[in-house]
Amino acid sequence: VNGEAVVETVEPRMTLVDFLRETLGLTGSHVGCEHGVCGACTVRLDGVIVRGCLTLAAQCDGARVETIEGISDTGDIADLQEAFRRRNALQCGFCTPAMLLTAQELLAQGGVPSRDAIREHLAGNYCRCTGYQAIVDAIESVAQARAKG
Amino acid sequence: MVEIGAITRHVTLERSSDIAKHAPLIALAIPHIAHPAIRNRGTIGGSLAYADPAAELPACLVALDGAIDIAGPQGKRSVRAEQFFKGLFETALGTGDVLTAVRFPAATADLRVGFAELARRHGELRHGGTGGRRKGWRQDLERRAAGLFRRRLKLQRVRATQEAALAGGSVDDAVKALDLDPTSDIQATADVKRHLAGVLLRRVASSSLGTYEHVLTSPSR
Numbered sequence: 001v002n003g004e005a006v007v008e009t010v011e012p013r014m015t016l017v018d019f020l021r022e023t024l025g026l027t028g029s030h031v032g033c034e035h036g037v038c039g040a041c042t043v044r045l046d047g048v049i050v051r052g053c054l055t056l057a058a059q060c061d062g063a064r065v066e067t068i069e070g071i072s073d074t075g076d077i078a079d080l081q082e083a084f085r086r087r088n089a090l091q092c093g094f095c096t097p098a099m100l101l102t103a104q105e106l107l108a109q110g111g112v113p114s115r116d117a118i119r120e121h122l123a124g125n126y127c128r129c130t131g132y133q134a135i136v137d138a139i140e141s142v143a144q145a146r147a148k149g
Numbered sequence: 150m151v152e153i154g155a156i157t158r159h160v161t162l163e164r165s166s167d168i169a170k171h172a173p174l175i176a177l178a179i180p181h182i183a184h185p186a187i188r189n190r191g192t193i194g195g196s197l198a199y200a201d202p203a204a205e206l207p208a209c210l211v212a213l214d215g216a217i218d219i220a221g222p223q224g225k226r227s228v229r230a231e232q233f234f235k236g237l238f239e240t241a242l243g244t245g246d247v248l249t250a251v252r253f254p255a256a257t258a259d260l261r262v263g264f265a266e267l268a269r270r271h272g273e274l275r276h277g278g279t280g281g282r283r284k285g286w287r288q289d290l291e292r293r294a295a296g297l298f299r300r301r302l303k304l305q306r307v308r309a310t311q312e313a314a315l316a317g318g319s320v321d322d323a324v325k326a327l328d329l330d331p332t333s334d335i336q337a338t339a340d341v342k343r344h345l346a347g348v349l350l351r352r353v354a355s356s357s358l359g360t361y362e363h364v365l366t367s368p369s370r
Binding site for chain 1: 183184185186187189190
């Protein structure tokens, strides 16, 4: 998890996001709907984003898990985080860690995605504060900036 | 023949050039399945075995006249997709059975496919959807089968009258011939759903009359 080996015995039905939050104290991944709809629990598993509430901790034996804490520390999304702050792309912040991870997966594909493509990629992540406009703005601006190098 | 192993993830199919070439209906449908984080984990076998009539792949398999391979206590067997889906979350899988693979005919040069669905947000379970295929070009239509499916109701194939209407080249007649009996729910009345089924049928019919390239590059996303 976030580059550190973790050895724990878990209950068979414990979800990955509960394990991260309750066992490891990594509370940046949030628990919203707990059935795959809201997207707040998004984490990376072996390099791709997954629902932390639909993945069992036991399924992650031997896997590489990255959370917002670890990804933030790498500095890989510092520009995205700054763009969110600058554009007011968050209010309460509940959806933000997952929103950042989801956006980063789209941006990592390269190029400057259209606003429609950004919206579609974010369709699995609910935000109840912003109305999404500012989030799309922030992601679009980072895509443009990264494309320029 | 295209064969896909049960634990193939949606994202793998989404990015496969083989699927785009030989299974264009599947390629059109995959982007409508939930969201990226779910397509990274979900599998074709899981989606089919779950048999939610609002899901994309069960309808596609029926439209493609596919077969589903099962391994069970009595050995292996194969079930036609239309017989596999028995109802809401209900399939031909019995106790101890495991869905191992799906098979369907590879696309031919004269195959036209279309896919459309309506949902409140992209990736959500739909109100109604249709996936269709047609062989041939306009009037020399050899066969048209569409899986028309509705939230919470059994997956249905279009009736013979509708296939005949489409074969005659009249989308209006085909929409009139839609014989659906949806239930009203909190999101839409039965009348609305019947209307939407017609809208979707028109979209698929118009897209599947286009050229192969047109259909491939025009998923409703």
